[in-house]
Amino acid sequence: MRFLHTSDWHVGKTLKGHSRLDEQEQVLREIVGIARENEVDAVLVAGDLYDTAAPTAAAQQLVVRTLMGMARDGIPVIAIAGNHDHAATIDAYRPLAGAAGITLVGSPRTADRGGVVEFTARSTGEPVTVAVLPFLSQRYAVRAAELIARTPAEHTGAYDQQLRDILASLTAGFRDDAVNLVMAHLTVLNGKMGGGERTAQSIFEYAVPASIFPVESHYVALGHLHRRQRMEAPCPVHYCGAPLAVDFGEQENEPVVCIVEASPGTPASITDVPISAGRRLRTVRGTVAELSVLAPSLGDDFLRVFVKEPARAGLREEVTALLPGALEVRIDPEFAAPVTVSRPSEAGGAERSPSELFGEYLGTRGVEDQRVEQLFRRLHDRVTGSG
Numbered sequence: 220m221r222f223l224h225t226s227d228w229h230v231g232k233t234l235k236g237h238s239r240l241d242e243q244e245q246v247l248r249e250i251v252g253i254a255r256e257n258e259v260d261a262v263l264v265a266g267d268l269y270d271t272a273a274p275t276a277a278a279q280q281l282v283v284r285t286l287m288g289m290a291r292d293g294i295p296v297i298a299i300a301g302n303h304d305h306a307a308t309i310d311a312y313r314p315l316a317g318a319a320g321i322t323l324v325g326s327p328r329t330a331d332r333g334g335v336v337e338f339t340a341r342s343t344g345e346p347v348t349v350a351v352l353p354f355l356s357q358r359y360a361v362r363a364a365e366l367i368a369r370t371p372a373e374h375t376g377a378y379d380q381q382l383r384d385i386l387a388s389l390t391a392g393f394r395d396d397a398v399n400l401v402m403a404h405l406t407v408l409n410g411k412m413g414g415g416e417r418t419a420q421s422i423f424e425y426a427v428p429a430s431i432f433p434v435e436s437h438y439v440a441l442g443h444l445h446r447r448q449r450m451e452a453p454c455p456v457h458y459c460g461a462p463l464a465v466d467f468g469e470q471e472n473e474p475v476v477c478i479v480e481a482s483p484g485t486p487a488s489i490t491d492v493p494i495s496a497g498r499r500l501r502t503v504r505g506t507v508a509e510l511s512v513l514a515p516s517l518g519d520d521f522l523r524v525f526v527k528e529p530a531r532a533g534l535r536e537e538v539t540a541l542l543p544g545a546l547e548v549r550i551d552p553e554f555a556a557p558v559t560v561s562r563p564s565e566a567g568g569a570e571r572s573p574s575e576l577f578g579e580y581l582g583t584r585g586v587e588d589q590r591v592e593q594l595f596r597r598l599h600d601r602v603t604g605s606g
């Protein structure tokens with residue numbers, strides 16, 4: 220059978236206040252197209268459908284339309300909540316989505332109450348078993364281990380042991396004659412961050428070794444880390460990565476979705492299908508003159524700009540006029556003033572004029588601009604009535 224693995228859509232995510240809903244729509248339309256072209260038997264969405272716990276109506280409309288588009292023709296679509304999603308809200312829509320052939324799993328569930336999804340692959344008739352584990356916060360892990368693995372609270376170990384127990388319980392029904400899959404939203408030890416994840420929920424203590432996944436898994440479809448990567452493990456364990464770079468830290472990621480072929484008797488084979496929709500993120504550096512030479516080659520990329528010149532009034536406006544895609548304009552650290560704590564009083568501040576002190580301050584901030592100093596003098600004179 221063949222299925223599509225995607226995750227970390229982060230629909231509704233803005234970049235420096237700039238909406239990216241149009242791009243997200245194009246990216247998701249491209250993914251629906253890839254699912255159709257490849258005639259997949261199922262779609263797995265491994266969490267972080269949304270960027271926030273309270274997505275806008277427009278963001279929800281886009282996710283609903285996408286899931287419906289994927290489920291067209293009766294293809295099973297299974298989506299779990301990530302750490303950015305509101306698990307209870309995802310669960311609230313579960314019955315409604317279920318009627319449309321979409322399985323939503325917000326909170327972790329026991330195997331017999333939705334923690335395991337079973338269906339028959341329409342192209343091959345093979346039975347498919349998917350153990351699903353949405354994001355599990357450390358705070359809730361003890362309770363989930365009790366609920367799902369029936370581990371008494373006093374016997375639950377560390378976070379990774381709780382997850383191991385839960386996964387053991389969810390995968391206990393794996394069969395030799397079925398395609399056995401695991402889908403989860405979590406951090407695997409030694410995983411490389413994409414750059415835009417919430418660090419507090421990706422740090423070391425939340426990480427679990429890849430060995431917690433049972434060897435009989437034909438494929439483990441993960442979400443959470445935004446970089447496409449295969450983890451070192453006895454079975455295929457993959458992050459498909461985010462299909463659209465969500466922050467400048469992710470500009471080097473090559474966005475893809477994974478098309479996976481699996482059957483009960485053979486190891487899974489994985490093909491990365493590149494995603495071309497969406498504007499790229501890029502970091503550029505240079506003097507204003509250098510940036511103007513670069514400008515025509517930058518297309519419609521979103522830019523983070525480091526200007527290799529000292530700060531002066533109007534510099535930001537000059538750069539954004541030159542590079543309309545610039546969302547962030549900074550002075551290159553090489554030209555930024557070293558942060559020094561100066562105490563004017565020690566340097567005889569009492570004897571110097573406010574203008575001199577302001578000039579000194581500008582010097583410490585690396586600003587070389589006569590106009591700013593003149594403006595300060597004019598304003599100061601007006602306020603003090605000496606002008």
Ligand SMILES: [Mn+2]
Pocket residue numbers: 227267301303416443444445
């Ligand atoms: Mn994410």
